[in-house]
Every structure is written in C-alpha cells, then in structure tokens.
Amino acid sequence: MTTITKIALGKNGPFVSKLGLGCMRMSSTWGGPTNDENESVATIQMALDNGINFLNTGDFYGAGHNELLVGKAIKNRREEAFISVKFGAIFYNGQLIGLDLRPVAIKNFINYSLVRLGIDTIDLYQPCRLDNSVPVEDVIGTIADLIKEGKVRHLGVSEITAEQLRKAHNVHPVSALEIGYSLADRQIEKDLLPTAKELGIAVVAFANTAEGLLTGELKAPLQNNDYRNHFSRFQGENLIKNLERVEVLKTIAKEKGYSPTQLAIAWVNAQGEHIMPLVSMSRRSRLPENLQAMDITFTEDEIHTLNSHFSVGAMLGSTYLQR
Numbered sequence: 001m002t003t004i005t006k007i008a009l010g011k012n013g014p015f016v017s018k019l020g021l022g023c024m025r026m027s028s029t030w031g032g033p034t035n036d037e038n039e040s041v042a043t044i045q046m047a048l049d050n051g052i053n054f055l056n057t058g059d060f061y062g063a064g065h066n067e068l069l070v071g072k073a074i075k076n077r078r079e080e081a082f083i084s085v086k087f088g089a090i091f092y093n094g095q096l097i098g099l100d101l102r103p104v105a106i107k108n109f110i111n112y113s114l115v116r117l118g119i120d121t122i123d124l125y126q127p128c129r130l131d132n133s134v135p136v137e138d139v140i141g142t143i144a145d146l147i148k149e150g151k152v153r154h155l156g157v158s159e160i161t162a163e164q165l166r167k168a169h170n171v172h173p174v175s176a177l178e179i180g181y182s183l184a185d186r187q188i189e190k191d192l193l194p195t196a197k198e199l200g201i202a203v204v205a206f207a208n209t210a211e212g213l214l215t216g217e218l219k220a221p222l223q224n225n226d227y228r229n230h231f232s233r234f235q236g237e238n239l240i241k242n243l244e245r246v247e248v249l250k251t252i253a254k255e256k257g258y259s260p261t262q263l264a265i266a267w268v269n270a271q272g273e274h275i276m277p278l279v280s281m282s283r284r285s286r287l288p289e290n291l292q293a294m295d296i297t298f299t300e301d302e303i304h305t306l307n308s309h310f311s312v313g314a315m316l317g318s319t320y321l322q323r
Helices: 037-049 061-074 103-117 136-149 162-171 192-199 236-256 260-269 284-293 300-309
Strands: 006-008 015-017 020-022 054-058 082-087 089-092 095-099 122-127 152-158 174-180 202-206 275-280
Touching (some): 020 037, 037 284, 054 275, 061 082, 061 103, 082 174, 122 136, 136 162, 152 162, 162 174, 162 192, 174 192
Parallel strands (some): 020 054, 020 275, 054 082, 152 174, 174 202
Antiparallel strands (some): 089 095
16 A cells, blocks of 8 residues: 655644645534444544544534544554544534634533543644634633643644734644645635645645545435535536536546546645645545545646636636635
C-alpha cells in the first residue's frame, strides 16, 4: 500500500498524515441506520496500521456515538492517533436545531468528549462553525484557556470566513482550517484559501466528491428520501446539467485507469502541500482505493482541463457549503 506522507498543522505544528479519516458516516447523525460498529472500528484500526493517524469526529455525530466508537478503536493505541473533534452543533431527532458556542457550553462539551473518547487531551479542538451568536474572541479565547489547562493541544476552526479566520488567529494561533473543497466547490479559492496560506494554517478539506456528485455513480433524479434533495444543485435540470459536466472527469479517470472518486481526491491533494483531503470511510474495503488516490499525479493538460471545466460557478445550483 501507499506510504502516507506527513504535513505540519500550522507553523511549527504537529505532523500528521496528509490523508485524514472522516468518521462521521460511521454514526447516524442525520437519522437512518448506524453502520456496523465492528466494521467501523476495524476500519479505523486498519487506517492507523497504514499510517493514517488524523481521525476526525464531532461530539454531535450520533449524539456522542461517534466519539465512543473512536475511543473504542484507539484504546491501547492512543499515541498512534491524532484526534480532531468538532463541537457546537445541537441536534434533536436527527435535525440540526442550532449552535451553542457559549464559553460555559464549550467547557461542558469538552468534558463529555474526553470521557467518551477515553483520553486526557484532545489533539485538535474546533467549533463546527461560527454564527456571530458569540464573539469570535470569546469562543477562541475559551479554547485557548483549555489549551493552557492541558485539555486541548491545538486550535482548529471549521467552515468560517477569511475575516473570522484572521480574528481567530489573532486571539490564538490556528493550526488547521476544516472546510469543504472540491472540483465542484471552489469558492474558497478567492479569499479563504489565500488567507490560510498567508497565516501558515493547514487546510483539512472535506466533501472532496461534493456530496457524491463527482463519484460518477450518481443518477438523476435522486430518491425522494435523499437529504441532497434539499439543495438546488441536486434538483431537476440542475442535477442533469451537473452530471453532464462530470462526464469529463469520468473520461479522464478512465484514461488514467482510476475511478472518478480517486481523481476527485487526487485533485484536492494536488492543490498544495498544506492541504489534506479528509475522506469519509466506514468500510475497510474503501481504504486501498483512497490510499491509492494519494499517489495519482496529473499532467499540465489534465490540470488545465479540470480547472477550466470545473471553474468557479460552473456547477448549477447551491449546496449547504454556499451559505
């Protein structure tokens, strides 16, 4: 298998695998069945065996189930794992009903996370997003206090603006920015990505296949109960036109002997040494192909074709990333 290279999270930050494992889909966050727990644990452990040490979870994934799962998987292997935890989202009956970013809530959240994970310190702790309900300085200042207390090692942020990123970094050095990024979602290239690079902040990029749009397997129309129906990108003529655009990715993938999903991950990986593709997996069978994606390189012509064909605004309709 591939030997995973390492990247630094922030200036003088810790070194972690350049491919991250997203654990969210191992739990029922938006409703629906939970994946086989034994298979999920085995997937995390196989990832560790192959050098993927960046494990991403959230205290609201499955109402704490995901943290318990990760804790079970890393038991007796704590030193091999780098644990990234998001907090702040409040779910009820599988629905997001708001955020709670009050300092008193954060101090409550982290104690529950530490217990569920079975660890003493969280490596990277981050609000899932910022909504201006609480000043940035108060949210980040609380995490800075937790770092001083030894409950957190490094500060992360997620799904924020360039202005918010600068504010946060002024309060306490930010090690990593978690944000959605793919060939189909490139709006962050204008302000947010340059700001992160300027400040020396690593980028943890999720949704590399744009919620399945770039896998080459999506068909129109979606099933009625598919959560993606809420977003105009996946509705009616928009979806039909968007899937036509994906044909170019499928063609290049076929010519290179890979899947469209692998190429989508590889494109994100190729955007910079400071950018980590965060790939969701819940089955061991997915690991080899995702590891292989990290070895894929592109010719200049291929990069030009992909970048021009999937330019900003090329995809019709909006998604939850475009707020």
